Amino acid sequence: MNLSQLSPAELAEGLRGPGINLCTGPFTTRIRSPIEYVAEGMALLYGNNRIAGPEEFVDFHVAIEAPGGIRRWWRRQALFTLDGTTPFAPLPYDEALPLLEWGLNRAVTSHAHTYLVLHAGVIERDGWVALLPGRPGAGKSTLCAYLMFNGWRLLSDELALVSLEDGLVTPLARPVSMKNQSIEVIRERVPEAQISRVSGNTVKGAVALLKVEAGSVARVAEQARPAWVIFPRFQPAAEAELAPRSKAQALLELGNNAFNYSVHGLRGFRCLADLVERCGCYDFTYSELEEAREIFARLAPPEAS
């Protein structure tokens, strides 16, 4: 069953009690939280996601709860736990939803070593994937969000799960984390976008989460092959430009952007080297999303280029 089939009361009760087994891509996470804001957010963002039964295998056990002590009553906070550990300091209560997303990212990047995990947005069209690696602020989430509503399937705005066996990318299809001005930019340009309430003062600035469009969630089991590695860079007032980048430099930059490159050693190197070998590698500078859409629409898959 999907999460949207639970009533708000059932969802809240599940989260307060034994937990809800949320399926996101190849992972199942048991989430517990007594915080209403988390239940509201999950109802908005994860309605199309499958809920696994209580007997099914769970990869991660997470919770978002209020820590004990005086903070329970005064300037309430939210604490994330992952399999009994607390990887982050508690954050203000109204950041509980972004904290859940950051925590789910942490679960994947610290445990999912069956993949080479790159810090990259991932979108797909006609069976071909564009990887958008980039540091925070490069504009990859905004680009992913806009293109998701303009002909591309979203696999992830943040984490590329690359198979070490065959180089295919496995989708996660989790909410897009939007920051600061990009929240309003997407609201204006995509009126149908479903966006969570804004957590205004996080370490990353204002943060809101965008629900993944239904088609991308429905196809979450479909892997796809990378065809392009595109390093985006948002630059105010810049004319959109797609410029070739050398494969050697792309490889090194991808290695720097990988969470577990060193874990995989030679296999990780071969995986990245094969990936850039097969892909067109580019730097992409942009300021206007519509220009970006046009340029991305003209990308030719490897066979035709």
Added chain:
Amino acid sequence: MAELWKSVDPSKLEWRVWSDEHVVYDDGSGDTHLLDDEAAGVLRRLCQGPASADQLVAELAQELEIEPNQVLESHVEAILKKFRQLALIEPEAS
């Protein structure tokens, strides 16, 4: 006697080449390096056997069809220094 240099275990080095850019992964250290043509040439030469800086300069000059000169010597010295820092080469035990 001039110091001889050798590469780390060549079987631990995995190479990929795209036009004039060479990427070498050192499975001993887990480091990945981007090298230009000349640096890659020096490292590949040292993978075949030990050589001194003078030998490398002479061989490089022959390959480039020029006389050995100060600029080439400085260049080879700089490459060897960098390789030592990156632990890609080590002195040949005498």
